Amino acid sequence: MQPFTIVSGAAIPFMRANVDTDVIVRIERLTSLPKDQLGPFAFESLRYLPDGSADPACILNAERFRNAPFLLAGDNFGCGSSREGAVWALMCLGIRAVIAPSYGDIFYANCFQNGMLPIRLPLDRIEALASRCADGSALTVDLRAQTIQCSGSDPQPFAIDATRREALLGGLDAIGLTLRDDALIRAWQDQDRVRRAWAWNSVRA
């Protein structure tokens, strides 16, 4: 997994609430395309007009935000479906961090599986960032220092769970980490087969 340390670049002010993962990427794109080719289809129902041309009124199409590493959004970003393709589609656009007041729980967990940083900030602070960044001005997110900085102003702190931060900074592989505890897992299972025999015997039907 790609580690996240310091990233700088433009931030797209996409200040909608309840952006769901169906809107981020349609399901049939995930049935037919590999995960690194979802970029053209990210937010397709918002980015394109019915004739298939790019909608010039859509902020996601603005030239100054091409390959922007940050997305500023409203409450409950990534709600809905568990599709991890939503994170992959954002990554295909070049997004490395989303900044929103809250996230769908499964989307939030999926971000950390892919080296994407979902930052939680109060809405008024995000709106302030959105107006500062509307012209394409750069932000810098430093996960090590846990700060966000607009060019020409002081860094502002953000909070994140320490365990998640460590995993993202190191690009850690969770499976490898857990398999180090495999003896513990197997011992727990052996005890549980006695404690809850019903939970184990019944799968053999």
Added chain:
Amino acid sequence: MAGRTLFDKIWDAHVVRDLGDGWALLHIDRHLLHDLSGSASLADMTERGLVVHDSDLVFATPDHAVSTRPGRDGTTYLAGSKLWSALRQGAQRFGIRLFDLGERGQGIVHVMGPEQGIVLPGLTMICGDSHTCTNGALGALALGVGSSESTHALATQTLRLQRPRHMRIRCEGALGFGVTAKDLALHIIARLGANAGVGHAVEYAGSTIESLDVEARLTLCNLTVELGARSGVIAPDDRTIDYVKGRRFAPKGADFDAAVAAWRELKTDADAVFDREEFIDAREVLPTVTWGTSPEQAIAIDARIPAPRIAAGAGADATSQALDYMGLEAGAPIAGTPIDWVFIGSCTNARLSDLRAAADVARGRRIAPHVRAWVVPGSEDVKRAAEAEGLHQVFVAAGFEWREPGCGMCVAANGEQVPPMARCVSTSNRNFVGRQGPQARTHLASPAMAVAAAVMGRLSDVRALA
């Protein structure tokens, strides 16, 4: 020490290792795979050279990308056939039990799991699908996961999880005539908001919940993720135990007795503290439909479509955007809105009791001539049971198409889409932009309300048809 919630009790009983800061390595008792996310996780396992830790705790069935056309096989929807065969091959390679098309047990994961007794009270279970929360209705700790977490669980039979906050929704009073668990769920989401449950595990409690049969509870818990929460749980009771007893993968004999003794302990302590408590008066709930593009944009069938709030900001924009997408006018009554399609199906509302409720309204009636209407049973077992009762004949006589089990038009991953600009009344769970197809307009409702709309050709109050 303060009392523990039902969620705490299941969680605590599955901690393999405390990882600190509220994190735990949690044992996963059951893992369900479907053709979309399951095939991805299995491919990931092969690519990384990993082995499945406990293949007998994993169950697979194709549901998302398979056609529901009568007479279908795994290749009828060609674009989905590679996912179907990847699931079959992966299951075979790793020794995972598969319930394939046409076999008993096949169906929408969240329909077949409880139905087959794979999901039981007190278990932890996951699936690479957000509606895994459905299974909490049995008193299981059921979590939707992404495909990476699914791979982690295949390789280790555990997940690294952080304990969520706790939220209890107490519902008191009897549901009125024509009002179902679906209406209750939409009412709760509209009242509390689509983000109310973010970061929380929800427990549903109260006299309303106790009076719901298990299939209705599955409908209610199914919509928990539309409230923003990853899990929703209901304490197991006599109804739950009666429901589970005798199912194919349920414990038998002395194991069943031991299980029941354990399940009786699965309730929240009187002195347990929730981070958030909400109260719903079930007597206030009316037949409910959505008007917008988020499940929180729901109103009673006798209400008027809301206007964008006067105050500026994201709220007003969201309402205007939704009205624009849905082709509706603020202030107009929602009842009477002409419709084109009706979809009865999905992990929300495609169980036998749902089909019975729909058939009760359809019996002796015809759908409006301009409406196209489908019934997609939730599983092979539901389909066979419905046919044994003659429900399929009721639907066909009324002008509905009777189809094969799968997710179908709820998620439209199998090419079955509502056409652009067409308006569909759907018993599913999401009215998102483009969910049922590009520019498709979705109104979520109960099965009975969906039939009422099909018959009248417009959004209608089912109580007027009774």
